[in-house]
Amino acid sequence: MSPGRSEPSHSPYDPATSDPAISGDAPCLVDVWRGPFIEGGHRGHAVVVDADGRIVAHWGDPDLSVMPRSAIKSLQALALVESGAAGSFGLADAEIALALASHSGEVQHASRVAAWLDRIGLAVDDLECGAQAPMHRDSADALVRTGAPATPAHNNCSGKHAGFLTTAIHLGVDPKSYIGFDHPVQALVREHLHGMTDIDPASRPRGIDGCSIPAHALPLRNVALGLARLDAHSQDDQSAHGQACRRILAAWAAHPELIAGTGRFDTRLMTAAKGRALTKAGAEGVSCAVIPGRRLAVAVKIEDGAERAASVVMAAVLSALGAVDRDDPAIRSLVGPTITNWNGLSVGALAPHAAFADSLRGAFQ
Amino acid sequence: MSPGRSEPSHSPYDPATSDPAISGDAPCLVDVWRGPFIEGGHRGHAVVVDADGRIVAHWGDPDLSVMPRSAIKSLQALALVESGAAGSFGLADAEIALALASHSGEVQHASRVAAWLDRIGLAVDDLECGAQAPMHRDSADALVRTGAPATPAHNNCSGKHAGFLTTAIHLGVDPKSYIGFDHPVQALVREHLHGMTDIDPASRPRGIDGCSIPAHALPLRNVALGLARLDAHSQDDQSAHGQACRRILAAWAAHPELIAGTGRFDTRLMTAAKGRALTKAGAEGVSCAVIPGRRLAVAVKIEDGAERAASVVMAAVLSALGAVDRDDPAIRSLVGPTITNWNGLSVGALAPHAAFADSLRGAFQ
Secondary structure, three states: OOOOOOOOOOOOOOOOOOOOOOOOOOOEEEEEEEOOEEEEEEEEEEEEEEOOOOEEEEEOOOOOEEOOHHHHHHHHOHHHHHOOHHHHOOOOHHHHHHHOOOOOOOHHHHHHHHHHHHHOOOOHHHOOOOOOOOOOHHHHHHHHHHOOOOOHHHOOOHHHHHHHHHHHHHHOOOOOOOOOOOOHHHHHHHHHHHHHHOOOHHHOOEEEOOOOOEEEOEEHHHHHHHHHHHHHHHHHOOOHHHHHHHHHHHHHHHOHHHHOOOOOHHHHHHHHHOOOOEEEEEOOOEEEEEEOOOOEEEEEEEOOOOHHHHHHHHHHHHHHOOOOOOOOHHHHHHHOOEEEOOOOOEEEEEEEOHHHHHHHHHHOO | OOOOOOOOOOOOOOOOOOOOOOOOOOOEEEEEEEOOEEEEEEEEEEEEEEOOOOEEEEEOOOOOEEOOHHHHHHHHOHHHHHOOHHHHOOOOHHHHHHHOOOOOOOHHHHHHHHHHHHHOOOOHHHOOOOOOOOOOHHHHHHHHHHOOOOOHHHOOOHHHHHHHHHHHHHHOOOOOOOOOOOOHHHHHHHHHHHHHHOOOHHHOOEEEOOOOOEEEOEEHHHHHHHHHHHHHHHHHOOOHHHHHHHHHHHHHHHOHHHHOOOOOHHHHHHHHHOOOOEEEEEOOOEEEEEEOOOOEEEEEEEOOOOHHHHHHHHHHHHHHOOOOOOOOHHHHHHHOOEEEOOOOOEEEEEEEOHHHHHHHHOOOO
8 A cells, every 4th residue: 555645525635736744665763662572663754964955864755745843943933033033122042942942831931931921012812822731741730730721821832932923023013913824924934944945835735833833844855954054054154144043053052941841852862962962843753953063954754743753763863973972871761762651660662673773873984 | 674673772572482563564544634734644554353263354464463452451351250250249330341441540430440449348559550640631630639649540451450359359369469470360361362362472472561461462363353252252152251241342332431531532432333333442553343243353553553543543444344324423523533733723634544545445345
């Protein structure tokens, strides 16, 4: 059976413009072990690209169209920083980091976003991302104990949305409906995505993201290209654009705890990497990374959308690239995370699939 | 890249006895749509088997070894019912249903299990499944508000474990360590699994389940065979075994709300099916069904472990079998569940993959 392209009843699917993010030849990248048995596996695609668009390594199809979702918040944030909005409102690195984040809704995240909105004369109710209970269990429970409902400030995308609002005010446009495709803020975001990835998002299949902004489908290698350029431009470009790239990478590196949250992959990996690798998850099994100073970026899409597998693939690729220390126990626990059960017993693990692990050994020598 | 069989560092993997539950030819069964774009997909295996072991239909590899996990609680419950334990303690159908359940830890579930344990002279602390916060969000929040911690009674497997304890007492053995492979209760469970599936679980790769009992790997078709026999024996067999099969199927059919919980697939499907199909999820993308009165069963394994995809496949196969009404809006919403975002917008859907949907049309005519 091969991927078909017919139209299910719910959807205006157009095979002429839409390349599904599934492919007959997606290799198995991650095994799911339970005791001595491989209970399942995850297939996907990964690519390492340099700032000139050259493919340094790839698994699966580097040209596959994927929706990078939240994994390219760093590119979306160019609208906030390069426009001068961040500077004119005196945003701190922590606030820029929150604009790049899919945070866990902890107090350190939600309260900073609320304070930021207050400073630009707006309120949490101006966020159009929707309310979401904190992803961080203890923070969600603490909120339940107060009796207060979750708000849009707890939404994992609230920092990005605070950035959109800040940009709108700086541009002098009505911030209302800033999530819409036709709003000037989204047009500016598309302009930056186009410039960095060489692909005009407006020409590509489009959906709506979890936080209601447009979600564009881009070839996986172009997603990585955009992120590799973020690093290259931060080194080479002395214009406002280059400064914006530097500011974004610096904020990303300075605040691993704000980009995701307690216990989560991006926070744990970046804490261990100490600035040598910057990672960012996107929904439905996407993970992206910039390798600062090396003009390289990585983009991963797990076919089935599993975050647990995208994390393993990313940790394994970054280990092979030498961007993280493969012998660091913190990194090893991300490349091969243990599965524990309700009694806290180790009952299994995720691990790079044998052929993928083998291919990584020689990939970057 | 094809599935490899080498041994990662963490695991005593033995390729001579272990058949990994991943396969090069797993077909795509479910698409993940976002707007007009297929954002991802789920591959897997499914088989429909009759009580004589004949394959009525299959997708992927019907001989694939899988760990059925909680999807065969109905077969494990033969130890409780056929031994006479259920009868001697006067268990109600609701309690038998809880023994088959992976429940959501709602009050209707946890309080019934606690009362059952009390009646057999034991307590929640005698459960060896580990504590788990209720899966049902509102129930978990309600518990947080009381300030009390989650207990083993909230564990989704607490009913099965209450059944194991009841069986141990009935057999006159020490219930302590009833979760162990060597305990007489687990030996009795294996005996029933062997009889129903034609496979001795002790001869197969073995892990530890989420609730700490042994998890055995069995060929997918044999899992379905065991469940088809549950139906056939309930019709043909007047012995204690046939009576036990009848009791289990009756309890399963009578209590959709206890088998899973509010809003969950098994509860929603069985409520709509009105006894014409009995379903049960297992962890890591397993779903099984019995078609009462038709000597048929279905077993599904999604390669990547996604429950959302196993549910779609099961609903689609049961629709094609005529075991549920495909025009019932409740069923349609299970075959093609909508994806909504934080603002409650419909932004996508899961749907049977085109080639899988096509193959279902003629499969059972």
